[in-house]
Amino acid sequence: MKIIDRKILSEAGGVKLTQLEILSPDIAREAKPGQFVVVMAVPQGERIPLTVAARDEVKGVITIIFQEVGLTTKLLGKLNKGDSFYALVGPLGHPTEIKNFGSAILVGGGVGIAEIYPVARAFKEAGNHVAVILGARAKESLILESELKAVSSEFYVTTDDGSYGRKGFTTDVMVELLKKEKYDLVYAVGPIPMMQKVAVIAKDFGVKAIVSLNALMVDATGMCGCCRVTVAGQTKFSCVDGPEFRADLVDWEELIKRSRIYESQEKHICKLPVILKPRNAAEESV
């Protein structure tokens, strides 16, 4: 659970994206693309899910990338090289189905780019033609550009402000690609509105689209049902039934509402000064 490297990937526009490399040989050995871990920064902290962006089985290291949005991610951002998490558990969720689908479009928005990276890599290795479309607010907030470029057959970047790549949305490029060529699969991770749009477009073009949902979770092992989401009219638990689902079957309106259950508490706790010092896990008895 020890952090062996820490990198700030972007701080553009006050949005901080941090990458941590964590020593965890067991998880590094077992984690597959699409799976996530649950972390607690401190003993009094929340349990939050984060996708395993990369792993190095030889070094026994996993990489997580997160955006500082709430108290927990702020606390994680305060951890330094040499610090340990209070808790780290995984790998959780179903792995992504990896095979040769033919050609696939991978859409990553914001911090979601970190989540499509392991999938893009695995798809490429499985012999797919991989078109990657990345979306960021601005040039400075774009992450993992060279890494994803290296594992893609086609590569596109869009920015909201036009400071890099194309001005506009990832979905604009997606429409153009689908108009030109036939693709067999779309895989998308990003903000809910982006994934919702991907779902609509893919359906219009008759392409299967998979999204990885970032629902609120507590235990993340199927015990609580906090992460429940309606898929094809049935209640599913994102943690054990997902986190990936067919995009066209997700009840997006419900997901948006459920993602806001604790908005007021989150605002309240974020106003409080972050003074908690991360403790070493060894100091706390289990």
Add this chain to the structure above:
Amino acid sequence: MQKEPVRVKEVEAVKRAANFEEVILGYSEEEALKEAARCLQCPNPTCIQGCPVGIDIKKFIYQITQKDYSGAYFTIREKNNFPSLCGRVCPAEFQCQKACVLTKKGSKFASPEAINIHFLERFAGDYGMKNCGYQPSAISRQLKDKKVAVVGSGPAGLSCAGELARQGIKVVVFEGLHKTGGVLRYGIPPFRLPRETLDFEIDYLKNLGVEIITNSIVGRLKTVDGLFKEGYAAVFLGLGAGTPSFLGIPGENLCNIYSANEFLTRINLMSAYKFPEFHTPVNLGKHIVVIGGGNTAMDAARCALRLQKMNNIPLDTSIVYRRGEVEMPARRLEIEHAKEEGIKFKFLVKPEEFTGDENGFVKKLRSLQCELGAVDASGRRKPMSIAGSDFEMECDLAIIAIGLKANEILTKVTPSLKTDKYGDIIVDKETMATSMSGVFAGGDIVGGEGTIIEAMGMGKIAAKSIIEYLSV
């Protein structure tokens, strides 16, 4: 001689509902002596048969009358590794106290005249916790090089681990959560089981040599086959019944509708009642409705009521149950405590639909009235809804406490482990052996939702079988 049962002291309802501190204060020495003196010391004690782990109840009560409290403590420990814990959470009115000869024949629960075995056990347990220290294990030379893996640190796993450790077997317990205890920690609120008591009981096992590894999900991080490859000679699966059931009615995924597991986990495991000092939030409600009639429903309702009180919200927490009070599976004591604290009970009510506001938060619950029909497969009278009896209740927070199903994380990746149609692991009830050689299971994963002491009983049987298996 004392004729009347000695009533145990409790914190007044008004005071206790404002915090999460322990409700029952337990017997003083004087009270324990008085109550123990009521025991008839039957030549053929029936109470012992009523105990799922077979504690020599007659003997420990006698030892209390002789002021040999330490003796009483170790008499309990011979059969049960968790005296203070069981003296708090056992449904004694369905078990030993119901089997006591002082209980009236044919009574559904223990009669009030029955000996308060439960509180005497707690008295001896708490005495031991303060004064007796740890008893060293008997080391079996034959088995001391064997290593056993226990999956899950709930009541079944801990009980199995304790029994094995007492034989000098090296036990490693794998727990998926960041803290030990399973349902004892995430399910049972601190006002029923103080965390110091739970920690003491678990530390006792650690002192017997049990190693517990948290944050470790077998089924994801390791496999059962992998455990054997790592050198474990046998495996015990105490996985629990981890998946909450929902009603399957419209509107159930509206915001502020919790499973009891989620609500209790936020409060008990994550300490959400101390938000923002602890960072996990839980929402508050003005009109809270808990659906279900078991101990979990009582726990959830009592937690919810405490949150209202602590936040100066006028108390309005109701338990809605589709059968009547007698049919409720909850401990009588919990029902009584819930009533005293101000929880409203609505019997013979079947929820039909939740409706919410434009932001997706629940606002109302529509239900039907029921009447009781013929006795069903569960041995209780079946609730039948009355057409046209619809009525609405205000409900801005709902907790669904209608039961649990098996968690399939491990079983799904272990195809050689046979499960039934509910996803529960199939075992030989005599030995707790599964379809896989060297793999045993117990607790809620082998048969739905039992009590803590039943799970412990199964853990014990499994430990005995494991010892036999290792001795061959």
